[in-house]
Amino acid sequence: MVAAAEAALSNPGFLRYTWVIALLPLVSATLILFFGKRTPGKGPIYGILALAAGFVMSVAVLWHFVTGGAPYSSSVTWFEVGTFRLELGQYVDGLTAVMVTMVTAISLCIHVYSIGYMQGDKRYTWFFVVLSLFTGAMLNVVVTDNLFQLLVGWEIMGICSYLLIGHWWEEHANSSAAIKAFITTKTGDIPFLFGIFTLVFATGFATTNIQQIGEMASRGEVSTVLLTAGALLLFGGSIGKSAQFPLHVWLPDAMAGPTPVSAQIHAATMVAAGVYLVARTFSVFVHANPIALHVVAAIGGVTLVIAALLALVQDDIKKVLAYSTISQLAYMMAALGLGEAGYAAGMFHLFTHAFFKALLFLAAGSVIHAVHSNNMSEMGGLRKPMPRTFWTYLIGSLALAGVPPLSGFFSKDELIHAAYKAHDYPIMITLLAGAVITAFYTTRMVMLTFFGDYRGHGHPHESPAVMTGPLAALAGATVVVGFLGFAPTKAPFLDWVFFEHPEAAEVSVLVVGLSILVAGTGILVAYALYRRYRERDPLTALGPVYSLLEHKYYLDDIYWKGIVLPIRDKASAFANWTSQVILDGVVNGAARVARALSGLVNGFDRNVLDGAVNGVAQTAGFTGGLLRYIQSGNVQRYAAFLFTGVVILAIVFTRF
């Protein structure tokens, strides 16, 4: 029986159906859209069932690799343009398996959680439609084997984020945040699109298949220039989606959406996609000119620090988490920037981070649910009224801070170790610095939220089981998944997810020591500063630096005042003006000329055409003009013209 099941699972043929995992949420989305309102519980059930099924399947898929199965890929023709063929396909390897498992699991939790959180929302059903669609799009990105299909899922995620962030669109701020998110990511998508073109072009329109492109790249059949260009352009997409500097500005605003959405965006979908894209197309980066990876690393390093710093000064609990996400993603980017060395570590961090960040967001959501405010200045001392939330939150925070033996610790440790192993000390130092700051703001957040006295209004109380349940599940996961990368357990994760060839897990005492040290320092310093709550945040002591951080380095202002407004108001006005006045002026000018001529000939304007063609101006100036003189009604004058005509014609045409 069990054997049979095992046989069924270990049979690679099972992978043939991986795509179903990606399809299920799309189906459920459609079902909710059309039948949601008519089903008891108003619809989420479809999404939950779909994801549950998906989760089971993905575990099965993962099992295949746990048992050391080989990757599998298949595709069918989608359509042909000219001789250029586009395909629908799937590529399933360890990475895919891990991702689908992670996504389905977390998304499932979020769905369940949302039932409670969104209870009574006026667009309850619609919310789940988009949520399912969102998940489906992400899974599509994960499962696909070619760039165009990936692009489709990629952009659908974009619109879903738009819809979810703007879910409460009655508030102008929310809809603005939604637009900001979409436009900013879209700005990244355009380079991404061109990157796809470049790669497709590089293969001579032979294929859009990522693996094939990778192989061609590794076989050196593609010009390095094109590869480099392609890689960088693709990375542009990641920058947008994974909210890396300088396109990170949308993510904090995205907090405008309901909290589950934030969790979805930050853990399961959206931002993960950016990192995943780089990982998926890693061979392109690797075989391109090193500059490509350097750029990735550099962007990662920069973002890592600046985002972490911003997290320091936030009062909005979700904003803290948002910036922490940006900086954690930057960790992964930096790692990937290290090349093969950082690949596995980066993915591992992506994996673990998803769990504890989802956990943190949902927990934060539960807090917000209780106190009806995002601001930590209106929280405090919540550990008593809402213990479950507190403990889960604490686990998540410690993981984020990188405290052993929680997942965050292992993944971060591996990152640093990777940098160390690659002798890329600048990156290593950046990572360590980031770790300090991370530990610091995490602690600050926890202290402000759960310790001290309650500063808010009303009496906060624990959230319902439907919300805390998922918290518990995620907390458990957060504790467990770390060991997948734990060297003593031979880090199975590294056997599932690797680039080209798996690498053995090593432990460097130095690195472990360092990471524990930095985490510890951060925590202790923060604890010292925030043990007692102060009205004025201690960090304000930083002075100008503090205000710089408060203003987010003025980046938003620069973008808004320097790009958006000039285009939205000035350039557009100019375009409209030229169209109305210049171009249309020429057209009407022609009419005006004709009219003027006829006015000249006719001698005066009878207003016959008034208003019919606005360009036709009143040509009163010609009163008493030609026609008046010629068509004077005096027949002898006619005769005179007649003879003059003859004479002139005679002279002109007989003499010349």
Added chain:
Amino acid sequence: MSGWDKSAISIATFLPLVGAFVIAFMPRDRERLIRGLGILFTGAALAVAIAIAIGFDYGGSGLQFEVSARWIDVIGARYHVGVDGISLPLYLLTFVLSFLCAIYTWRFVPNPGRTKAFLALQLLLETGMAGTFIAFDLVLFFIFWELVLVPMYFLIGIWGSANREYAAIKFFLYTLFGSVFMLLGFLGMYFRSNIGGAHTFDVIQLQQFAASGGFTQGFQVVVFAAIFLGFAIKVPMWPFHTWLPDAHTEAPTVGSVLLAGVLLKMGTYGFVRIALPMLPYAAQKYAPWIGLLAAIAIVYAALACLAQKDLKRLIAFSSVGHMGFVMLAIATLTPIGIDAAIFGMVAHGIITGMLFFCVGSIYDRYHTRQIVDLGGGLMQKLPYLGGVFAFVAIASLGLPGLAGFWGEVMALLSAFSPASSLNTGLFRGYMVAGGVGTILTAGYFLWMLQRVNMGTLPDKWREAALPDVLAVEWVSWVPLLVATVALGVFPRFLFGVTNEAVTALMHLFGG
């Protein structure tokens, strides 16, 4: 060939004309009867058209349902009609849109009523539009081409809004101005053509003649300029677009739908069918400039949209941008480009037509199109209408999985690697402009949605009893909505049809 094959397209094309006459002789006061007849005839025509689409051999690249009868011997013009993969989608689109418009008219007849004339002109228009896509004789093509002018002139002039007469006459004069030069170009080709010692207006023969290098380069350059003017104004390409916003803004809903949905396509279709294959050399010489104008159009239109205060005018400008993508694709002179162009045309026809429907209905409820006056909160007041509107707007900004996407992406892709004879770098520049355009497009559509759909409802509308989407509207919209998704998910529906024909055409083009 069976009688059906001989007669099918003629029946489909002229059935509306018959309808127009029938309706013209109906008593003025029998409103319902007249509207019913309108639906009946457009429906019948659509049925025939669908039958044609079913009978169509999608494998073949040549002309099908071809008829070539003697018409005007004196000038060697023949009644030569037929459909191939390129014209079939547009041909079908014409009938679908006309039918849906007729249905829409069942409930919505714009002021000042006069249903009879309204439908009669609509049907007349339909024949003109349909004919343009099946004509394979330059003279015949020109006749159909011009046939749409008069009905559209009256549609705008009678049932338009405030400034209608100006818009109508402007539309008429401007497009006529272009087309007369086009006519000169046709005549020029006629006299330079030499098929066994005889001149010809026949499109196929001319294409072959041109492919065999019949037209000298200098001649091509001159004639292309003349023809370009005719088509470019119709498309309309920047900077010839100024008639469009006026015409659209003033025209009644149905007029706008047909104008955006089909009329504009006549211009781009003309490029694909006539300008390129008949004047290949000139096409290559002009392509960079066409591309440039297209690129400008994309960015420029998007910017202009940001400045619009009138919802309908905004959408009008947006179609300038979308046609810019189509023209860019055509300018690349590649099979992918042409495929993309046709896809873009159809997608734009469906989506923008739908957008105009929405705006029409919004106007019907609120009696204003000023974004400021609407003041947001549409989703609160009329969730379904708002939802449809949002959906279509998002489709229009090129979301993958919806029709708008493929035309755009493939256009950009073709611009990435244009025909070998063209300057790649230049076209990549255009591509980048196009990319920027897509961002701006997303920008203005989302901004529009924010200002119209989202936010809270102004008090002035709070009390007003406004009906949400009506049955008639659902009936006339659902097909378009379905098509939007279907084409987005299965682009093969369209690429599969055009591909063969386009490949053949481009092979003949040789570019």
Added chain:
Amino acid sequence: MSAQEYAFAVLALVGSVSAIRMVTAKNVVHAALYLVVTLAMVGGVYLVLAAEFVAWVQILIYVGAIVILFLFGLMLTKAPIGREALDNQQRGFALLVSLAVLAGLVFLIQDAFAWSDPKIEPVHGTTAALGESLFRQYVLPFEAVSFLLLAALIGAVVLSRKDDRP
């Protein structure tokens, strides 16, 4: 220069002068008389050119009939006297144009026909041939003209007759 030519020259001269006087005379009746002289001179010219029939027709119809018509017209309409009353404002322009016409014609003519040759040798007795061709070859236009004259007659009557109703 032959006698005929002398005669012709004299006639032409007188004719021309009186023609000019006619278009410049201050008195309508004088003008009419000058017209008579001119027409008569023209008739004389015809005689010199030995086109007797035409000459007599000229005298009969023009001098006999048409001038009388004119005089009737003048009297019926009580034509006023005096330059201002008779000439309009564009006199100068008229002079210009007519001189231009004259100059042009003279130039063209002398350019086409050298002064010395060709010469006209009038042949007498063409009348028979004239009548012959008139009623054979040219019978159709002849009939047409008769219709024309009839129409003119009828029309003139209709127009100039006083109506009972306004």
Added chain:
Amino acid sequence: MIRLPLALFFSAVLFSSGVYGVLARRNAVMVLMSIELMLNAVNVNLIAFSQRLHDVTGQVFALFVIAVAAAEVGIGLAIVILIYRNRETINVDEVNLLKW
């Protein structure tokens, strides 16, 4: 034995003085007279040529011209009188109700 140009010049003079009269004279009847001058000029040409060419056609033509001229005069005077009856004037330059 007459030089052709002499005749032609004569006709030219008649013609152009006719032109002058037509343009300069206000009185409709005078205008008609001037036109007669022009027609006579034509006749002089015709006769001269016919004798120069020894071809009778010219004279026939001249006869027709005379006949037509007579008809024209009849018509003209009729209209003039009609106008006079309605307007109490036959000054051509005052007859300008219809213009532009």
Added chain:
Amino acid sequence: MTIDYHAILPELILSGTLLLVLIADAFIRPRRKWLAMPLSFIGVLAALIAALTLIGSDRTTFSGMYRVDNFALLFKVFFLSVALVVLLISLRYFREGRWYQGEYYYLLLTSFLGAVMMPSSRDLLMLFISLELVSAPGFLIVAFRKSDPRSNEAGIKFFLIGVLSTAVMLYGMSLIYGLTGTTNLSSIGQVLASTLPAGRQTLADAAILFIVAGFAFKVSAVPFQFWAPDTYEGAPVPVAAFLATASKAAGFAGLLQLMFVAFPSQWEFWTPVFAALSIATMTIGNLVALQQRQVVRLLAYSSIAQAGYMLLPFALVSADPVVNKEAFSAATTYILIYAVMTLGAFAVVVALSRESEGLLISDFRGLMRRAPVLAVGMVTFMVSLAGIPPTGGFWAKFLVFKAGIDRGGIGVALAVVMLLNSVASLYYYLLIPREMVFAEPEIERPFRSPVLVTGVAMLATLAILAIGVYPELFYHFPPLSTLVGR
């Protein structure tokens, strides 16, 4: 010599009819005077039939002075049909005006007699007589609304300019006769084809110019057009219709024969003249028309502009017989189609002029509601005059463009000018439809128009559309009936 009576049968019948009308009129009681119309109608019909019996024959009589060939027959048939139409639209108008009906029809027929003779006249003398026969009665019937000073004025203007240009033309003819020693068109052609001494060549050119001037007056080409607007406005509307169609066409018939039979060898001289005339005529006509408010005047200027289009083919003549043939048939076709549209338009105007004298464009307000048939007709005529397919007018223009392109060089330039003109003309041609269709009528009551006139309007509409859809109907004849290449 013997006279071929069959050849001149239509003329005979016509002249018989008009005499009959004249006599009958003397015996009809005043209240029955309108009977003259059906009488003349029958006569014209008979003449038409007679003309039809001649089709295909090519007869010459009166020693080459008078020729009945396809060309002549085409125009004869055309003139006679126009006569029928004019008679139809005249009846109600003159009956209500109680103007001398008998005499009117008599004069009208006389005029048409001249028109019918015109295309057969292959002799300067004959041309001159026919032209006079067309004009002289015209002078009279223009002034026929005796009590109306405007009508008189129209008469005197038409008359003076007419006679004047006749005089000029005659002077030219006399010179041509002197230079070639003949009045027969084809022999003139031969003589001119042989080289004349330079001086005489120039004189011949001047003479041609004078003759052209004479006909330019008839077809109202700039600068000989001044009389037209005033005359059309003052004349009885049916007479205006006659002037705008038959009389103009007669002028062109004469012009065609002169240019293509007598003076083709001089083309290098006169094609530029025609180019200048054509451009000036179409442009001035259109520009002035743009600002007309009085419908008949509008039509007058439109007819001037149209004359410009018709003159264009003359400017295309060259040594190349193929192009000449094309130009010739283009001109002919244009004249014929133009006449149909204009007659239709005038029919509608006649119908409306019963409501208001001195018809203004604004009087058409909302006609679509009050008289759909007339309105639809008017729209068709206007659109057709503007040359928009699918109407006859388009094909008329199409042929001219075609000829122009085929001619190349100057031809293309002229075609472009004409194109721009026709686009501009669309503007004022749409003024009337605009009033009729867009505006709501002030007076709701349906408009009652004479049955004959409505019939004519409908007939013309159908004809225009028929030609528009299947131009073969019309294209068929002109090429057959060409004077070129004989």
